[in-house]
Amino acid sequence: MLRTLVWLAFVLIFLLSPFIGAVNLDITKIVQGDSLSHTLFFELRLPRVLFAFLAGAILALSGMLFQTLFRNPLMTPYTLGISSGAVLGAGIAIKLGLATLFFGVASVSLFGFLGAFLTVLLLIYLSQFLHTAYNSSLLLLGIALSLFYTSALMIVFYLGSSIQNDMLIRFTMGSLSIIGWEHPILLGGVLFVLLGSILLYKYELQLMSISDTSAQLKGVNTKNTTLLLLLVSSLAIGVLVSISGPIGFVGLIVPHMVLKLYPVTIEKRILITALFGGFFLVFCDTLTRVLQTQSELPIGIVTALVGGPFFIYLIVKGSEK
Amino acid sequence: MISLEKVSCAYKEKSILENISLQIESHISILGENGAGKSTFAKLLCHLQAYKGEIHIDGKNLEQFSLLDLAKTIAYVPAKLEIYDTSISVEEFVLLGRFAYKERFFAYSKEDRKKVQEVLERLHLEHLSGVSMGTLSSGQTQLVLIAQALAQESKIIIFDEPTANLDPKNSKIIGMYIKQLQEKYQIILITHDLHLARFINAPVLFVQDKGIRLEEDFFKSTKLSELYGVDFEDLAVVYA
Numbered sequence: 001m002l003r004t005l006v007w008l009a010f011v012l013i014f015l016l017s018p019f020i021g022a023v024n025l026d027i028t029k030i031v032q033g034d035s036l037s038h039t040l041f042f043e044l045r046l047p048r049v050l051f052a053f054l055a056g057a058i059l060a061l062s063g064m065l066f067q068t069l070f071r072n073p074l075m076t077p078y079t080l081g082i083s084s085g086a087v088l089g090a091g092i093a094i095k096l097g098l099a100t101l102f103f104g105v106a107s108v109s110l111f112g113f114l115g116a117f118l119t120v121l122l123l124i125y126l127s128q129f130l131h132t133a134y135n136s137s138l139l140l141l142g143i144a145l146s147l148f149y150t151s152a153l154m155i156v157f158y159l160g161s162s163i164q165n166d167m168l169i170r171f172t173m174g175s176l177s178i179i180g181w182e183h184p185i186l187l188g189g190v191l192f193v194l195l196g197s198i199l200l201y202k203y204e205l206q207l208m209s210i211s212d213t214s215a216q217l218k219g220v221n222t223k224n225t226t227l228l229l230l231l232v233s234s235l236a237i238g239v240l241v242s243i244s245g246p247i248g249f250v251g252l253i254v255p256h257m258v259l260k261l262y263p264v265t266i267e268k269r270i271l272i273t274a275l276f277g278g279f280f281l282v283f284c285d286t287l288t289r290v291l292q293t294q295s296e297l298p299i300g301i302v303t304a305l306v307g308g309p310f311f312i313y314l315i316v317k318g319s320e321k
Numbered sequence: 322m323i324s325l326e327k328v329s330c331a332y333k334e335k336s337i338l339e340n341i342s343l344q345i346e347s348h349i350s351i352l353g354e355n356g357a358g359k360s361t362f363a364k365l366l367c368h369l370q371a372y373k374g375e376i377h378i379d380g381k382n383l384e385q386f387s388l389l390d391l392a393k394t395i396a397y398v399p400a401k402l403e404i405y406d407t408s409i410s411v412e413e414f415v416l417l418g419r420f421a422y423k424e425r426f427f428a429y430s431k432e433d434r435k436k437v438q439e440v441l442e443r444l445h446l447e448h449l450s451g452v453s454m455g456t457l458s459s460g461q462t463q464l465v466l467i468a469q470a471l472a473q474e475s476k477i478i479i480f481d482e483p484t485a486n487l488d489p490k491n492s493k494i495i496g497m498y499i500k501q502l503q504e505k506y507q508i509i510l511i512t513h514d515l516h517l518a519r520f521i522n523a524p525v526l527f528v529q530d531k532g533i534r535l536e537e538d539f540f541k542s543t544k545l546s547e548l549y550g551v552d553f554e555d556l557a558v559v560y561a
Contacts, residue, residue: 071405200426207417209406214399217367218473219392219421263453265409 003261010279014053017286018045022296047184052176052285052299053278054187056250058240060258060277061194061270062233063251068209068266069226072139073314076251077237080142082119083248084149086241087172089115091156094167112242113235119145120234124227174245174300176285183243191274194236198270201225206267247281247300249307254280256314322346323366323477328374330365337361339531341374348503350510350518352539353528354549359511362528363479366509367397378477392421396470400482402462407455411465414454415440418472440471444498460491467498478502479509484517496520515540 018041019025025045029035066075077083093111123141130137153172157165178184198205204225207215215222241247254277255269262272281299284306288297323345330338337358353359364370368383368391376383378394386394396418419433441447444464449457457465463483470478480499484492496517502508503521512518518525518539525539527548538544545553 068406203420203423203429206409206413207420210409210414210417211403211405213369214403214417216369216388217392217397218417219387219389221388259408263408265413266406267413 006261007279010276010283013283013286014049014279017049017052017282020286021045021289022292043180047181048176048178048285049282050184051178051187051244052282054184054191055176055240055244055247056254056281057274057278058187058191058194058236059247059250059281060254060273061191061198062237063277064255064258064266064269064273065198065205065229065233066251067255068205069229070138071209071211072136073256074139074252074311077116077234078246078248078251079139079146080119080123081145081149082116082123082142082234082237083241083246084146084153085115085119086112086238087115087246088149088153088156089113089118089238090171090242090245091153091168094164094171095156095160097164106242109239109242113238116234116238116241117231120230124230170298171245172300173298174247174303176244176281176288176299177296178243187240187243190236190239194232195270195274197229197232201229202267202270205229206265209266245300247303249303249311250277250281250284252314253307253310256310322379324377325365326375326377328365328372328376330361330370330372332361332370336531338365338528338533341533343526343533343535345507345509345526348508348510348521348523349526350512350521350523351526351528351533352512352515352518355513357528358531358533359528360481362533363397363481363509363511366477366479367391367395389421392473392475394475395477395479396473396475397479398463398466398470398481398483400485402454402466404454407453409454410450411446411452411454411457411468412437412441412450414465415468415472418469421473436474437468437472440468443471444468459486460488460494463487463491463495464498467495471502475506477507477509479511481511482513483510484512484514492517515545 019027021040023040025037025041026035027037029037030041032038063076066077066080067073069075090108090112093108122145123138126141127138130141153168157168160168204215204220207218207220208222208225212222255273257280258269258273258276262269281303284302285299288299288302291297291302325341325343328338328341329336338361351359351362361370365372365376366378368386378386383391415437416429416433419429419436422433423429438447441450444467446461446464446468449461449465454462454465463486467483483495483499487495492514499508499510499517499521503523508521508523510518510521510523525536526533527536527539529548536544536548539548542553
């Protein structure tokens, strides 16, 4: 019953979302090719809703993946510092004023991706030295990295011009404001690769969701599987963050919400998590437009406001005796 | 047949087992004090532990086994279930034992699922098949772990303290099953449970002072007193 209600609400919001915003659309004119409503609807609203959906799916899947691979409910690309790495990379690109394209990829995106990718490599390298309580130590490493990146970003701020800093501040708040179809199409490709990899390795993941040793004893090459899925996922996160900025908490809370609604093995939760994440971010994005005053609220702030209390709840509940 | 030749291994630079050479041809029980290295020995055979020397299983060097081949050769039943995602059902959990037989990137086959049903019936667990792993009792969990090992259809099954968390009734049930399994599988039993070891009635390997040796007349109270360094005389009635 609860499930049906949640999905119904989600679909309803998804369908209404393109019609909500600062400018009221004239519904009768949307189909007229030369009207403002037509342009707003097809070049701004619709791509944005789709973009939000794809971004939510990528964030939720990555969160689910990290939580499963490390068997820790607090592990996400965000908490491990991978998103922060992407932000720093993108920040450096903005500071350097690199607006040019490398092989057709915007330099901000490229640097964002590199930031995420290098962070993953750094985490993998550092994790070799961890012995005791592997996963919680890794989480601490991620938090330390996040703090380090934040300080490094402060230096970029310090050196930046006010125009660059304004861009950077907006960027760090996260935004789903995009124009046209280029970004949704790129993100669609990224989601396809991410979802495809996860589905391909779903039985390995299912075994690894029990324990690492158990998976090895059944014949899973856990090292290679972890490495491959981490790389694909950090690629996805890197691309996403370089476009939208960091959007926290979706990767953390959506997998837990899905597990509450569908307490079944991970193999059966993959597609549900992707859908739920997509709808959830569309919901949050719609909120930013409903709640707007002079300008709309940055999406990162809305997801953090929803996710922060949930995060605290998880920590408290997790350490309950 | 499992053969070890001059095998040594360490954990965090602390030597656990040194220069072990032995051959295991049939069922075996492994006993020894806490921390003596029993579980390390089990890990050695499952290739979860780095070592020096050589280990062969049926003439093949352990280093040459792929992970999948090893899973088809040795199954390991842990003392306690370590599980992160407890939402998985008993049936799905047992099905994981079939991973090594599954075609890569494809779903488990009908035969795999049939095998799982057979195993569940054999251990009288059919009524639990849809139940999630998180809700089982210790006794049920141990049975499900055995079911998973059976689904794995390996020749060798290692039991690592199977009765450590169980009451006498469930210990007895597990003991009966292990005894039955001796007919078809090579059983390596690691335990502190003298009742169980005696019931299983396999030759005893005793782990002590970084070495492993075969002990004759292990269950004599004088022998037990000697090995464990405490007086077992007053238990003479039980271990006569």
